[in-house]
Amino acid sequence: MSTLVPTLLEEARALGWIHEEVKAGRPLPALEAHAVAHAVALALRGAGPGVLPRTAEASITGPFVAHSLNAALCAGVFATALRLDPDVISALVMAALFADIGQARTGFDPLAGGPPTPEQWDKVRRHPVEGARVLLQAGTPFELPAVVAYEHHMALDGTGYPERPVKRPPHFASRLVRIADAFTAMTEPRPRRPAHPPDAALAQMDSESGTAFDPELMHAFAAAMQHLPPRPIAVE
Numbered sequence: 001m002s003t004l005v006p007t008l009l010e011e012a013r014a015l016g017w018i019h020e021e022v023k024a025g026r027p028l029p030a031l032e033a034h035a036v037a038h039a040v041a042l043a044l045r046g047a048g049p050g051v052l053p054r055t056a057e058a059s060i061t062g063p064f065v066a067h068s069l070n071a072a073l074c075a076g077v078f079a080t081a082l083r084l085d086p087d088v089i090s091a092l093v094m095a096a097l098f099a100d101i102g103q104a105r106t107g108f109d110p111l112a113g114g115p116p117t118p119e120q121w122d123k124v125r126r127h128p129v130e131g132a133r134v135l136l137q138a139g140t141p142f143e144l145p146a147v148v149a150y151e152h153h154m155a156l157d158g159t160g161y162p163e164r165p166v167k168r169p170p171h172f173a174s175r176l177v178r179i180a181d182a183f184t185a186m187t188e189p190r191p192r193r194p195a196h197p198p199d200a201a202l203a204q205m206d207s208e209s210g211t212a213f214d215p216e217l218m219h220a221f222a223a224a225m226q227h228l229p230p231r232p233i234a235v236e
């Protein structure tokens with residue numbers, strides 16, 4: 001495995017423990033969650049520009065941890081390409097890292113098996129609200145992650161979930177994380193399908209630019225990804 005960036009294996013273990021705590025109905029361990037997010041942001045800075053680091057595969061860390069770390073790294077790379085302020089980049093990394101934490105409270109893991117049944121799909125659609133609740137209870141540093149958790153499956157055109165009475169554009173952070181999260185999900189293998197090659201994922205996302213995805217951010221994301229190595233670099 002490449003050692004271009006520091007290993008995130010300990011952070012992956014800590015994230016797995018955080019997930020188990022939330023799954024058991026306990027509060028988000030805020031200090032540990034903050035520390036893990038900080039370590040991921042630092043690792044990203046250590047990797048330097050133009051690198052899309054990848055964590056260990058889901059077979060090692062479990063699918064939730066792998067997906068969350070990959071999405072956070074992708075969001076950080078994207079935010080770096082946009083030349084955002086380092087504090088903003090760190091906030092976006094944390095938001096992406098915990099965007100799916102609500103999955104621990106729905107009783108269904110969408111990353112593990114085949115396509116969800118209608119009842120399981122109802123549970124999937126609940127994870128943004130469950131995640132926002134968990135994060136809001138964790139205090140002030142988790143306010144932006146709570147917004148992003150709530151909005152990261154909302155589309156620009158008012159579709160997506162959760163249902164909301166007044167359609168409105170999601171927060172900038174949510175629109176950015178949505179793109180990084182979708183790209184990460186598509187380029188990861190699932191038990192029910194192989195990973196999409198990055199080019200194919202970008203082409204599919206581009207066809208939904210302006211509806212599912214913010215067009216300006218989507219354009220910037222595609223440009224940023226084209227300057228990265230065609231195959232992701234493993235962290236571990």
Ligand SMILES: [Fe+2]
Nearest residue numbers: 099100152153
């Ligand atoms: Fe999600």
Ligand SMILES: [Fe+2]
Nearest residue numbers: 071100181185
């Ligand atoms: Fe996700």
